[in-house]
Amino acid sequence: xxxxxxxxxxxxxxxxxxxxxxxxxxxxxxxxxxxxxxxxxxxxxxxxxxxxxxxxxxxxxxxxxxxxxxxxxxxxxxxxxxxxxxxxxxxxxxxxxxxxxxxxxxxxxxxxxxxxxxxxxxxxxxxxxxxxxxxxxxxxxxxxxxxxxxxxxxxxxxxxxxxxxxxxxxxxxxxxxxxxxxxxxxxxxxxxxxxxxxxxxxxxxxxxxxxxxxxxxxxxxxxxxxxxxxxxxxxxxxxx
Amino acid sequence: xxxxxxxxxxxxxxxxxxxxxxxxxxxxxxxxxxxxxxxxxxxxxxxxxxxxxxxxxxxxxxxxxxxxxxxxxxxxxxxxxxxxxxxxxxxxxxxxxxxxxxxxxxxxxxxxxxxxxxxxxxxxxxxxxxxxxxxxxxxxxxxxxxxxxxxxxxxxxxxxxxxxxxxxxxxxxxxxxxxxxxxxxxxxxxxxxxxxxxxxxxxxxxxxxxxxxxxxxxxxxxxxxxxxxxxxxxxxxxxx
Numbered sequence: 241x242x243x244x245x246x247x248x249x250x251x252x253x254x255x256x257x258x259x260x261x262x263x264x265x266x267x268x269x270x271x272x273x274x275x276x277x278x279x280x281x282x283x284x285x286x287x288x289x290x291x292x293x294x295x296x297x298x299x300x301x302x303x304x305x306x307x308x309x310x311x312x313x314x315x316x317x318x319x320x321x322x323x324x325x326x327x328x329x330x331x332x333x334x335x336x337x338x339x340x341x342x343x344x345x346x347x348x349x350x351x352x353x354x355x356x357x358x359x360x361x362x363x364x365x366x367x368x369x370x371x372x373x374x375x376x377x378x379x380x381x382x383x384x385x386x387x388x389x390x391x392x393x394x395x396x397x398x399x400x401x402x403x404x405x406x407x408x409x410x411x412x413x414x415x416x417x418x419x420x421x422x423x424x425x426x427x428x429x430x431x432x433x434x435x436x437x438x439x440x441x442x443x444x445x446x447x448x449x450x451x452x453x454x455x456x457x458x459x460x461x462x463x464x465x466x467x468x469x470x471x472x473x474x475x476x477x478x479x480x
Numbered sequence: 481x482x483x484x485x486x487x488x489x490x491x492x493x494x495x496x497x498x499x500x501x502x503x504x505x506x507x508x509x510x511x512x513x514x515x516x517x518x519x520x521x522x523x524x525x526x527x528x529x530x531x532x533x534x535x536x537x538x539x540x541x542x543x544x545x546x547x548x549x550x551x552x553x554x555x556x557x558x559x560x561x562x563x564x565x566x567x568x569x570x571x572x573x574x575x576x577x578x579x580x581x582x583x584x585x586x587x588x589x590x591x592x593x594x595x596x597x598x599x600x601x602x603x604x605x606x607x608x609x610x611x612x613x614x615x616x617x618x619x620x621x622x623x624x625x626x627x628x629x630x631x632x633x634x635x636x637x638x639x640x641x642x643x644x645x646x647x648x649x650x651x652x653x654x655x656x657x658x659x660x661x662x663x664x665x666x667x668x669x670x671x672x673x674x675x676x677x678x679x680x681x682x683x684x685x686x687x688x689x690x691x692x693x694x695x696x697x698x699x700x701x702x703x704x705x706x707x708x709x710x711x712x713x714x715x716x717x718x719x720x
Contacts, residue, residue, distance in 0.1 A: 260520040261512045265505055268530075272501045278654045280500040283532035287558070290508075292523035318527070318562050414518050 250284055251478045253471055254319030254327030254347070256312065258290030259297065259334055260413045263445030267330040267464045274468040284475055287322050289315040297333035298376035309337045316345040325478050326350060328467055332373060332444050336380040353386050355470045356441060356463040361390035363439065368393040370429065370437030370458065372405050372447045383443050395437045401428040405444075412446040426455045433457040490524055491718045493711055494559030494567030494587070496552065498530030499537065499574055500653045503685030507570040507704045514708040524715055527562050529555040537573035538616035549577045556585040565718050566590060568707055572613060572684050576620040593626050595710045596681060596703040601630035603679065608633040610669065610677030610698065612645050612687045623683050635677045641668040645684075652686040666695045673697040 253271075257264030268288065277283045291311055299305025312334060319327050326348045329335060335353050342349070360369050369392050371383050378384070384394040397405055404424045411417045429440050429451075441461045442448045453460045493511075497504030508528065517523045531551055539545025552574060559567045566588045569575060575593050582589070600609050609632050611623050618624070624634040637645055644664045651657045669680050669691075681701045682688045693700045 258520065258523065258526065261508075261515075261523045261526075265509050265512065268501075268508075269505050272505065273655075275501075277532075279650070280498065280532040280534075280536070280653055283498065283501045283530075285533060286498070286501075286528070286530040288526070288528035288530070289562075290523075290526040290528070292517075292520045293525060294520075296520070322529075322558050322562065410519070413520055415513075 250475050251325030252285045252287055252323050253475055254316075254322075254324030255286060255288040255330060256315045256319065256327055256334070257288050257330040258292040259294055259329075259331035260446065261290060261292055262412065262449060264288060264290050264330040266445060266449060267328070267468070270462075270464050270468040271471055274465070274472055284471070287319060287324055289318050291315050294334070297331065297336065298374050301333065301336055301376035301380050307337075308334065309340050312337055313341045313344045316341050316347055316349075320345055320347040326474060328352065328471060330445055330464075332382065332463070333376040333380070335382055336376070350467065350470055350474060352463045352467045353382050355466050356443070356461065357383070357386035357390045357392070359466050360387065360439060360441065360461060361392050366392060366438045368395050368436045368438055369461070370395045370397075370432030370435075370440045371443050372397070372425070372428065372440060372451075373443035374409060375402065375406060377443055378402070383441065393436075395432055395435055397428050397432060401431060404428055408450045409444055409446045412449050417450055422450055422455060425451050426457070429455075429457040429460075490715050491565030492525045492527055492563050493715055494556075494562075494564030495526060495528040495570060496555045496559065496567055496574070497528050497570040498532040499534055499569075499571035500686065501530060501532055502652065502655075502689060504528060504530050504570045506685060506689060507568070507708070510702075510704050510708040511711055514705070514712050524711070527559055527564055529558050531555050534574070537571065537576065538614050541573065541576055541616035541620050548574065549580050552577055553581045553584045556581050556587055556589075560585055560587040566714060568592065568711060570685055570704075572622065572703070573616040573620070575622055576616070590707065590710055590714060592703045592707045593622050595706050596683075596701065597623070597626035597630045597632070599706050600627065600679060600681065600701060601632050606632060606678045608635050608676045608678055609701070610635045610637075610672030610675075610680045611683050612637070612665070612668065612680060612691075613683035614649060615642065615646060617683060618642070623681065633676075635672055635675055637668050637672060641671060644668055648690045649684055649686045652689045657690055662690055662695060665691050666697070669695075669697040669700075
């Protein structure tokens with residue numbers, strides 16, 4: 241019986257990742273950064289299931305790609321089998337499939353979208369939030385629904401600007417980000433700001449790898465940082 | 481039966497990490513960087529078991545700390561249970577315990593130390609390699625034995641310099657690295673060079689987070705990069 245971690249008191253945190261791998265590294269880095277620890281032993285126990293072969297979430301949401309649900313469920317099951325107390329997913333678009341995963345796998349997840357919407361709604365100066373996200377995340381209405389429910393108006397890029405967003409995301413995934421793309425993406429935030437966005441939500445895990453806070457026309461909200469902090473809180477609440 | 485990844489052809493790679501978490505991020509990043517992939521789906525499937533509660537390897541090797549073997553074996557068993565084809569360990573010092581883990585858990589590992597010694601021995605200009613490693617890794621003789629067996633003379637820091645190395649490593653783990661420490665560590669490489677080292681091996685996974693190649697008096701060998709490349713080769717060899 242090697243599975244039991246007899247000495248540990250904090251729960252095992254699951255990360256479903258690989259979508260893409262760099263975004264998984266980014267989320268795990270932010271979790272480590274958010275952890276108040278003076279040495280190795282103060283950090284959370286984490287299991288990462290990184291399966292980059294999960295079918296493209298954007299294509300599936302657009303209706304012309306393989307359903308990613310089975311592989312997402314397989315990963316969630318691996319996390320559950322290993323004893324994870326809950327899990328998070330390092331891909332916004334994948335959240336469109338998580339309710340169906342939850343029907344198949346008995347393991348709770350913290351939604352990066354719900355955590356972000358709650359945070360933004362609590363900022364007193366925010367009436368509208370601009371969204372930098374994949375076509376898929378926008379089509380699925382993930383952030384729009386959550387923001388509207390929280391009383392915040394979502395602002396999405398115009399069609400040509402959305403092309404820039406997508407080009408940037410796929411360039412990050414292909415490790416081919418160019419300064420011109422970052423500059424173009426900064427321009428997208430200018431136009432979202434002109435149309436009333438009080439903050440910009442980096443609503444795809446690749447966006448913070450392409451745009452820094454000082455390149456954004458409005459405060460740039462990084463959902464991965466918010467999720468990392470929520471994981472710390474949740475793990476503390478569940479610690480024995 | 482959610483476990484089977486029916487569509488995949490590359491093996492699952494296991495990473496035993498959390499020792500420390502930042503070094504795990506670094507190793508996984510280097511694996512992603514080493515992978516020739518134009519999008520998510522070209523990357524390797526990876527499972528990371530990051531257990532920072534594994535007892536301190538240095539203390540155990542010095543003979544005054546809890547044995548980390550049971551927790552390392554528990555992690556290796558998790559990787560085996562999930563279907564990993566082989567695993568790597570993001571901590572040099574932990575390699576002292578891996579032969580005993582292998583007796584308990586039926587899963588092969590790629591040794592970061594063997595990979596590095598083979599690489600260094602193949603460099604035609606290298607007669608001696610300087611070692612930046614923990615007290616524990618040096619006490620266990622991990623790199624010295626592997627280098628000597630490969631025909632390379634190991635050069636270890638003098639006592640005061642070794643204190644600088646240890647101080648730097650623990651500062652990285654505590655997220656308290658200061659420029660003075662990096663400068664002092666660069667001085668250590670100067671003295672290893674003066675004593676004949678033709679290359680410097682960053683033989684602790686925290687060292688590359690504290691010292692860049694251009695700050696080292698001799699070419700800085702990063703075992704994590706070498707291991708990442710070896711993982712790509714091994715995964716390709718095992719792909720079905």
